Amino acid sequence: MTSPPYPRRPEAAPELPGLKPGGIAARARAAMTPSAPDAAYLTGLNPEQREAVETLDGPLLVLAGAGTGKTRVLTARVAHILATGRAFPSQILVVTFTNKAAREMKERIHAMVGDQIEGMPWLGTFHSIGVRILRRHHELVGLKSGFTILDTDDQIRLLKQLLAAENIDEKRWPARLLASTIDGWKNRGLSPKDVPPGEGAVFANGKGGMLYAAYQARLKALNAVDFGDLLLEGIRLFRENPDVLAEYHRRFKYLLVDEYQDTNVAQYLWLRLLAQGSKNVCCVGDDDQSIYGWRGAEVDNILRFESDFPGAKVIRLERNYRSTGHILASAAHLIAHNEGRLGKTLFSEGEEGEHVTVTGAWDSGEEARAVGEEIEALQRAGHKLSEIAILVRASFQMREFEDRFVTLGLPYRVIGGPRFYERAEIRDALAYLRCVNSPADDLAFERIVNVPKRGIGDATVKQVHDVARAAGVPLQEAARVLTQSEELKPKVRATMRGLIEAFDRWREQSRTLSHTELAEIVLDESGYTEMWQKDRSAEAAGRLENLKELVRSMEPFENLAGFLEHISLVMDTDNGAGEDAVQVMTLHSAKGLEFDTVFLPGWEEGLFPHQRALDEQGKAGLEEERRLAYVGITRARASARIWFASNRRIHGMWNSTVPSRFLDELPDAHVRVEESRGGVGWGGSAYGGGYGGGSYGQSRFDRAEPFAASSYSTPGWQRAQGQRSREGGGSRSGFSERPGGRFDAGAAGRRGGPTVIEGTLVASSTGAPSTFRTGERVFHIKFGYGEITGIDGNKLTVQFDKAGEKRVLEAFVERV
DNA sequence: GTGTCTCTCCTTTTT
DNA sequence: GGAGAGACAC
Numbered sequence: 001m002t003s004p005p006y007p008r009r010p011e012a013a014p015e016l017p018g019l020k021p022g023g024i025a026a027r028a029r030a031a032m033t034p035s036a037p038d039a040a041y042l043t044g045l046n047p048e049q050r051e052a053v054e055t056l057d058g059p060l061l062v063l064a065g066a067g068t069g070k071t072r073v074l075t076a077r078v079a080h081i082l083a084t085g086r087a088f089p090s091q092i093l094v095v096t097f098t099n100k101a102a103r104e105m106k107e108r109i110h111a112m113v114g115d116q117i118e119g120m121p122w123l124g125t126f127h128s129i130g131v132r133i134l135r136r137h138h139e140l141v142g143l144k145s146g147f148t149i150l151d152t153d154d155q156i157r158l159l160k161q162l163l164a165a166e167n168i169d170e171k172r173w174p175a176r177l178l179a180s181t182i183d184g185w186k187n188r189g190l191s192p193k194d195v196p197p198g199e200g201a202v203f204a205n206g207k208g209g210m211l212y213a214a215y216q217a218r219l220k221a222l223n224a225v226d227f228g229d230l231l232l233e234g235i236r237l238f239r240e241n242p243d244v245l246a247e248y249h250r251r252f253k254y255l256l257v258d259e260y261q262d263t264n265v266a267q268y269l270w271l272r273l274l275a276q277g278s279k280n281v282c283c284v285g286d287d288d289q290s291i292y293g294w295r296g297a298e299v300d301n302i303l304r305f306e307s308d309f310p311g312a313k314v315i316r317l318e319r320n321y322r323s324t325g326h327i328l329a330s331a332a333h334l335i336a337h338n339e340g341r342l343g344k345t346l347f348s349e350g351e352e353g354e355h356v357t358v359t360g361a362w363d364s365g366e367e368a369r370a371v372g373e374e375i376e377a378l379q380r381a382g383h384k385l386s387e388i389a390i391l392v393r394a395s396f397q398m399r400e401f402e403d404r405f406v407t408l409g410l411p412y413r414v415i416g417g418p419r420f421y422e423r424a425e426i427r428d429a430l431a432y433l434r435c436v437n438s439p440a441d442d443l444a445f446e447r448i449v450n451v452p453k454r455g456i457g458d459a460t461v462k463q464v465h466d467v468a469r470a471a472g473v474p475l476q477e478a479a480r481v482l483t484q485s486e487e488l489k490p491k492v493r494a495t496m497r498g499l500i501e502a503f504d505r506w507r508e509q510s511r512t513l514s515h516t517e518l519a520e521i522v523l524d525e526s527g528y529t530e531m532w533q534k535d536r537s538a539e540a541a542g543r544l545e546n547l548k549e550l551v552r553s554m555e556p557f558e559n560l561a562g563f564l565e566h567i568s569l570v571m572d573t574d575n576g577a578g579e580d581a582v583q584v585m586t587l588h589s590a591k592g593l594e595f596d597t598v599f600l601p602g603w604e605e606g607l608f609p610h611q612r613a614l615d616e617q618g619k620a621g622l623e624e625e626r627r628l629a630y631v632g633i634t635r636a637r638a639s640a641r642i643w644f645a646s647n648r649r650i651h652g653m654w655n656s657t658v659p660s661r662f663l664d665e666l667p668d669a670h671v672r673v674e675e676s677r678g679g680v681g682w683g684g685s686a687y688g689g690g691y692g693g694g695s696y697g698q699s700r701f702d703r704a705e706p707f708a709a710s711s712y713s714t715p716g717w718q719r720a721q722g723q724r725s726r727e728g729g730g731s732r733s734g735f736s737e738r739p740g741g742r743f744d745a746g747a748a749g750r751r752g753g754p755t756v757i758e759g760t761l762v763a764s765s766t767g768a769p770s771t772f773r774t775g776e777r778v779f780h781i782k783f784g785y786g787e788i789t790g791i792d793g794n795k796l797t798v799q800f801d802k803a804g805e806k807r808v809l810e811a812f813v814e815r816v
Numbered sequence: 817g818t819g820t821c822t823c824t825c826c827t828t829t830t831t
Numbered sequence: 832g833g834a835g836a837g838a839c840a841c
Contacts, residue, residue: 098831127831152830171824171836227831295830394828416830450817457817569831588829610828628829651826652832 041079041112045072052282052315053077056086056254059275059309061302062284065346066331066634067322067594070284074256075105077282079112087253089119093274095126096258099570101592102128105258122252126267128569130230133237133248140241141233146438146561148224149568153427154443155179155226162214166207173204182212186228187296189235189266192216222442231266238273249277259592260285260305264296272308281309287342288335289631291588293617293624302342320346322594324353326670327640331633333667338623355672356633356640358663363647363654364397364602368404371599371643375410375582378597385411387596389583391632393608397601398584405582415585421567425532425543426550430567432522436506437560440474449479452531454495463487476503502526515560519551587632598636601643603629603660629662642666778813785816 042050049069052062053076064070078094081087096102102124110117122129131149138145150158159175159182181203185195192213200209219225225233238245255275257263260283263271275281283305290299306312320328328348335341361367375388390401398414405412420426428451434444449464450456468478482488483497502525510518523529529547532540557563583595602608609625617624633640644659772778776788778798786800798813 125831230831291829294828396827419830453818455817459817586829612828649832 039079039083041076041083045069045076046319048315048317048319049073049076052317053080055313055315056081056084057280059279059305059312060282061260061305061312061314062282062317063302063314063342063344064284064286064317065320065344066286066289066631067320068317068346069321070286070317071105071108071258071592073317074258074282074284075108075112077256078109081254082113082116089116090121091251091253092120092122093129093252093255094120094123094258095129095256095271096123097125097262098592099125099128101125101258104592125569126263126270127227127230130234130270131565131569133234134225134230137237137241137244140244141237142220143225143233144223146223148222148434148438148441149230149565150219150224150226150443151422151427151568152179153422154224157443157446158218158222159211159215162211162218163204166204166211168204168207178203178208178211181208182215183228184296185212186226186232187264187266189232189269191232191236223440224443228266231270235266235270235273238270245273246277248274253278253280255281257281257283257285259289261287261290261299261302262292262297263301265298265301266296268298268301268304275309279309286344288338288344288627289591291591291624291628291631293620294613299340316344318344318346320348322637323348323634323640324350324638326352326355327633327636327638329670330356330640330666331630333670334633334662334665335626335630337665338626340620340623354639356642356666356670357672357674358603358642358644358666359674360659361643361645364400364645364649367601367643367645368400371401371601371641372404372408372410374599374641376408379410383596385580385582388599389585389590389593389595389597389635390599390601391585391587391590391635393587393602393610393628395586397607401584401601411579411581412584413579413581415583416589420546420549423543423546425546428528429519429523429547429550430564432526432528433519433560434564435476435503436510436518436522437564439476439503439507442468442475445475445479448526448528449475449499452527454499454527455492456495460488460492460496476500510560515557515563516551516554518560519554523547523551587628590635591631594635594637596637597639597641598632599641599643600629600632601645602648603642603644603663604648604657605660606657607648608660608662626662626665772813772815777816779816 042053045053046069049072052060052073056077062070062073064073074094078092081092082089094105096105106117106120106123109120109123117123121132124132134141134143134147135145138147156175156179159178160170163170163173163175163178185199192209195209195212197209200206200212202208203211219229238248252274255271255278257271262285271281283302285302287299287302290297293299306314323331325348328346332346359370361370371390375385378388379385390398392398392401395416402412402414404410421430428448431444431447434441435448446461449461464475464479464482467473467482468475471478471481473481479496480500483493483500488496506518506522506525509521513521529544532543532547535543554560554563557566583593608629609622613621613625615621633642642663644657644663646657647654648657649655772788772791774788774791777785778788779785786798788797789799790797
């Protein structure tokens, strides 16, 4: 162990010593006797935290800013409820958003109360608790026992079939769009009959509502539910069966909800129904960290809390234990630009620490190189890599960092990203197992009927479908019937029969063999493993490795059904945790985490704030992006390092960018602008140069490379400058000083603004034929000299002397 | 039925 | 620069 790289401030609470299990009664007595010393879980709590822990009766809303010890309050509260003997472990409902949060909560409660945690079945995500309830009462919502939970993939395939059946052009109305539309309705607690007709008509010329209803009918027929149904059906269950609801009212004496700002309407309704029993509901949240509006989260749920639960007490936690002064001040100043917030003032009594730094890189490659160097320097100085995180806005940004780290041999770990259970080979393998487990799983059967290729193509599958529909039986059964008739060609018939018999055999074996042995047999005998063994592509080895990992991950489960249930809800695996590696993840998945050093790359208009958020959500979108920035900065304990690149490749083409407006919203006094040490550096800028003369990196602009200066005379660049100065007018504090300004305008008005990544602007505004000709010599600021070999509108194909052939926008080259 | 080529469109975040 | 869908040849 190296010494801690950063001094922990004295306020930082020491780790709570775990209470020894046993002696509940004694502890309860101790806790209830006024003169008794504090129970261990109470030590180190500040007065507000303590109040939040000890206010057990009635509704309570805890507004907890970033790093104010919110999880600590929740876990201590559970410990307190148990220690005071107010409820049994099984009478406490604790709901979190992510599996990760649930896991962490479980561990921390375990550390406080010991084995009592074993008796807490109602600690989990909204969805996992939702399934648990539905499984117990499946018959009341029209489901058979053992219903399956569809993943997104299944959902899309099902919708595609529906669209095809309705002769709807999938090009124009993609299944994916329908899926997210339906999802949106479900998030708002709307079943097909509740969807406002006008809204239902938006999709596919009025067929949206009908498709939703048809989809639900198909789900029922398949004895399946999707994610949204886990809550929606639960709500229906409670509403239609007051006796069932009453049972849960009796059961849950205390309800605790984490990350309340992220709840959507369906979750809110579900929760409200349950909370009407004991009314001892405690919600913990932070409106400034609401970053899931795009998937239906309603910050309003926080605002509604007091009216929904009359007499609710509100406690604010504002003392930050995590970050140093400069970091906290930067985050606070930034988030103050948001109008729609409850308003909290975070403070810390810690030292000022390091300034937040802002550094410009020439391009995304240099950004990655420079960050890599800084990380190596930190490593040499004794910092642990696992205390360093790179938080990106969009996952495509990760690649460049990964490439760089691979080159450097720097251990890193991508959190989130393409998830294990979403990989094609894992899904295929699971589909086989699902077919064994439940012969009626049509979607699984369809997925693997011709994987590996067996000569069963679309035409045959359609035949099977027809038989299934006519006879009202599952596909597997229909296939069996078909093989007994003369309708299939002999070869196909033999193959199909072989497959059906294999499934029968595996099902038989599943009675005697362990589920891991069974999985190995299924994968081998189906030819699936062989398919990848024969595959000579680069990923094949990794895929085989993943299959082995899949079998290994089945071990802890009792049986196949248990495993399948688990993975439908928990889409991540927890492997690789604990090793010393740089953590790379999106800002979204960083919520709730903290690190000593946080790198925040890609602060450029269009990327962050993301163009799409602005286009689709306007001002609300911008504010959510700003909250995301706030979340990012507040993840850092001691060092927050923001980066932006002047050039970034988007859709494979280089685009020049404009630094994020969020940079302008950081307070001067707490931020230091640094120069990139690597490469050509940041050769010019939007920032400062002709723009308010801000204090940022002034020296830099005075000596832009000569070629850079000339390149900045391109039309696109001047346009950006124009936009920028018209917009900014010398003010550094951003748009909030311009109330009712351009961000209230419609999406169309925003298009031409500085939010546009420059290249996009040029690309969309140049309709005229190119003034360049093939064979001309040109200069590009990144790639140097080259010769034009092809022209496509305003896109040029250039054979560069050094960089090879590239496609570039004509606005970024000039004749030589 | 399968393999291969080209074209288009896209690329935020996730239970 | 990458995935997915459609067209076309075998």
